[in-house]
Amino acid sequence: MLRSQLISPIAICIAAGMLLAGCGGGGGSEQVSTAELVQRADAICAKERSSFARIQSQAPPNASVAADQTDELIDVTQDANSQLRALKPPQQLASAYQRYLLARDRVIDEMNRGEEAAQDQDSAVYGASQAAVARGAPERRKLARALGLKVCSAGRGAA
Numbered sequence: 001m002l003r004s005q006l007i008s009p010i011a012i013c014i015a016a017g018m019l020l021a022g023c024g025g026g027g028g029s030e031q032v033s034t035a036e037l038v039q040r041a042d043a044i045c046a047k048e049r050s051s052f053a054r055i056q057s058q059a060p061p062n063a064s065v066a067a068d069q070t071d072e073l074i075d076v077t078q079d080a081n082s083q084l085r086a087l088k089p090p091q092q093l094a095s096a097y098q099r100y101l102l103a104r105d106r107v108i109d110e111m112n113r114g115e116e117a118a119q120d121q122d123s124a125v126y127g128a129s130q131a132a133v134a135r136g137a138p139e140r141r142k143l144a145r146a147l148g149l150k151v152c153s154a155g156r157g158a159a
Contacts, residue, residue, distance in 0.1 A: 031088045034148065037097075040087055042151035048080040049151070066126075067118035074111045081105065093147055100143035107133055107140070 032040060055073055060066040081104055089097040114129035144153030 030086055032090075034090050034093065037087055037089050037093065038148045038150070041084055041147070041149050044080050044083045045149070045152040048076055051076040063118050063121045067115050070111055070115040070118055074108060074115065077104070077108055077111065081108070089147075096143065096146050100140065100147060103136060103140045103143055106136060110136075 052073060055069055055076070060069050081101060084101060084104075088094075110129045110132045114126050114133075117123075117125035117129060141153045
């Protein structure tokens, strides 16, 4: 496997971009109004996007660094998902919010698969993982928009 294929900066940007294109979660501990949900979830997504930009500011020079970078991206995403899960949406949004967070969880699963592939220098699996993240981005954006989320549903720069 060619390392250059494995750590393609474009592929990493696609995975990151596809992940961040939505922020939402379901059932949580703190009941919020619709306006609070939008404001707080978008703030979480903005912080997540900023972290992604920082982590991806330099293309990884090898597969090991690509795996480390993917691990950092996973940590950021898991943290954002935890914060989003702490918000309990109004009843009328609960089902949509849960669907959105589940879509985000699928991204983490794919990113974990990609991280393992990078560690194994398996560019085919790494690329397939990133492609799966990219394919799910439109759904995540649509789910975020349905919730009224602006930052979370924005196109470029997030999933």
